[in-house]
Amino acid sequence: MTDDGPTLIQRLRANGLDGVTLLVLPCVAAVVALFVYPFFYGLFLSFEPKDGTFLGNYRNFFTDAFLYDTIWTTLRLAIPVTVVNLLAALPIAFRVRLMRRQRLLTTILVLPITLGTVLVAEGMLFYFGPQGWFTRSLMALGVLDHPLSITHGYWGVFLSLVITGFPFTFLLILSYVTGIDPSLEQAAATLGASPAARFREVFLPLLLPGLAITFCLSFVQAYSVLPSAILVGDPSNTTRVISIAAYQAAFEAYDYSLASAIAMIMGAVQLGVVAVVLGARGLFYRGPVAAAKG
Amino acid sequence: MSADTSASKTTLSTRLWAAGVWTVVGFFVLNLIGLIGSVLTSSFATRWLGTWFPHGFTTKWYFAAWEEFQLGDVLWITFEVVGAVVVLSGLLGVPAAYAMARREFRGKRAVMLLLLLPLLVPSVTYGIPLATVLYKFGLGGSLAGVILANLVPTVPFVVLVMIPFIEQIDPRIEAAARVFGAGTLQVFVYVLVPILMPGVLAALLLVLVRTIAMFELTFLVAGPGSQTLVVALYYAVFASGVRAVQSIDAMAVVYMVTTLVWLIIALRFVNPTQIVARAKRGDH
Structure with missing residues (x-):
């Protein structure tokens, strides 16, 4: 037994496991303790409802219109907002990509993202209110003859999600668009392709994977609209989104079991939409975006 | 023609x-x-x-808001939370990013997925089970609970931002230091820290800006003594009508200034698109 091959440490090293790899452990432990464990805790808790049955919470949710309607309310807000943001951001990103000094515009657009939904909601209440500058300007220009009531309803939340969501979508798309090798477009232009054809035949196929990911990330942003749905919406009726239902179950009814069930349903619906979008993405071209060799 | x-x-x-x-x-x-x-x-x-x-x-509304909303206390709590989150997510995230960038090991893809999930799931979804767990352990409503909850998105964020940064540093620099007899500690202090500093600084500044503005998680976990500025602002807007509008607006301006000062500092080091493009690199 003198020569029995490599030692345990050497074999571990060969598999990439050594002291340096162990640096991952504290981080993984933190994510497991603060994300994975609470998730499973919530999952098990959701099957232990107050009435003692196994599926009581889920039966409750899907039979009570006040609860299951929140899924529809959430999707009715989040999906149109995401589509509008994406469709508006795409042509603008194509225009801005040609700009020399993008920095000023991108800095202005980063403002609403960093300030967050609470501040935007606070600003909207006054700005879009009957006394605000927006209403005043439109009335002075003769576009309106009476103040609009935008806030405290569906459109208030919609608008708030556009104000914070559009810059987010735009900056993501801009980073994808600027990542495409410009010589591809020049080649198409040399061969006589019109701008529309260049977009359709060159850019769109290359961008689709990026657009799918942008859609998912923007959708996630719009999906949990808790502050704006309460502050600039109509939280007991048309903008009673699923996160409000979960919040009320947890912190107003103190029914953590039902709240966990709602959170699980919320996660499942969101991941369902993401899966559909990413699944559709698989049908399109996947490959290098930049030219292979310069 | x-x-x-x-x-x-x-x-x-x-x-x-x-x-x-x-x-x-x-x-x-x-x-x-x-x-x-x-x-x-x-x-x-x-x-x-x-x-x-x-x-x-x-300018009287600023004094009024300072008194009414106890902005001194709220700002102090905000800085405590943000400071702790920045330091802890740096300490946990940077070493992990180093290991992920330098080693190929079994289960690396699983670790990557584990780090991506908290960024892809809306914070309310995992915030509610997390708040339940924190209340069970008696941390709900406390400063420690707020700090722990805020680490969930920031630690993976630091790792994902730092991995490409570390990957582009030539590993032969570290090897050269070792050839000349430097120990692990010396390689760390004299080679890695100076090289990694710009990247770490940029990542942590982004964490700082994001944590000041992080509403949902703090809102779900915070109690009366652990509200950060953005949560206090939410409660003020929610209960508007009780206080003068100008007073709430003054508080909103204090919040804006607190965020924007750090945003301006952060923008000296990072490109605005980096603030949103976080999971992009992880998807390959």
């Missing part, structure tokens, strides 16, 4: 298209400035009813 007309037609439609795009951008930016500007103007207004501009200007 015909080629000429088609060329000019293209130019005209391109110009119209460009003009349309810039109009939309201008309209958006104008309203954004108007929105922020009206909060700012209102916070300095004596009385503002039924006119374009307030009747007079005053």
Whole structure:
């Protein structure tokens, strides 16, 4: 037994496991303790409802219109907002990509993202209110003859999600668009392709994977609209989104079991939409975006 | 001749298209400035009813808001939370990013997925089970609970931002230091720290800005003594009507200034697109 091959440490090293790899452990432990464990805790808790049955919470949710309607309310807000943001951001990103000094515009657009939904909601209440500058300007220009009531309803939340969501979508798309090798477009232009054809035949196929990911990330942003749905919406009726239902179950009814069930349903619906979008993405071209060799 | 007309037609439609795009951008930016500007103007207004501009200007609402909302305490709590989150996510995230960038090991893809999930799931979804667990362990409503909850998105964020940064550093630099007899500690202090500093600084500044503005998780976990500025602002707007509008606006301006100071510092080191493009690199 003198020569029995490599030692345990050497074999571990060969598999990439050594002291340096162990640096991952504290981080993984933190994510497991603060994300994975609470998730499973919530999952098990959701099957232990107050009435003692196994599926009581889920039966409750899907039979009570006040609860299951929140899924529809959430999707009715989040999906149109995401589509509008994406469709508006795409042509603008194509225009801005040609700009020399993008920095000023991108800095202005980063403002609403960093300030967050609470501040935007606070600003909207006054700005879009009957006394605000927006209403005043439109009335002075003769576009309106009476103040609009935008806030405290569906459109208030919609608008708030556009104000914070559009810059987010735009900056993501801009980073994808600027990542495409410009010589591809020049080649198409040399061969006589019109701008529309260049977009359709060159850019769109290359961008689709990026657009799918942008859609998912923007959708996630719009999906949990808790502050704006309460502050600039109509939280007991048309903008009673699923996160409000979960919040009320947890912190107003103190029914953590039902709240966990709602959170699980919320996660499942969101991941369902993401899966559909990413699944559709698989049908399109996947490959290098930049030219292979310069 | 015909080629000429088609060329000019293209130019005209391109110009119209460009003009349309810039109009939309201008309209958006104008309203954004108007929105922020009206909060700012209102916070300095004596009385503002039924006119374009307030009747007079005053700074008294700032003193009123400072008293009413105990802004001194709230700001101190905010800095404690943000400071702890920045330090802890740096200590946990940077070493992990180093290991992920330098080693190929079994289960690396699983670790990557584990780090991506908290960024892909909305914070309310995992915030509610997390708040339940923190209350079970007696941490709900405490400063420690708020700090722990805020680590969930920031630690993976630091790792994902740092991995590409570390990957582009030539590993032969570390090898060279070792050849000349440097120990692990010396390699760390004299080689890695100076090289990694710009990347770490950028990542942590982004964490700082994001944590000041992080509403949902803090809202779900915080109690009366552990509210950060953005949560206190939410409660003030929610209960508006009780207090003068200008006073709430003054608080909003204090929040804006707190965020923007750090945003301006952060923008000296990072590109604005980096603030949103976080999971992009992880998807390959």
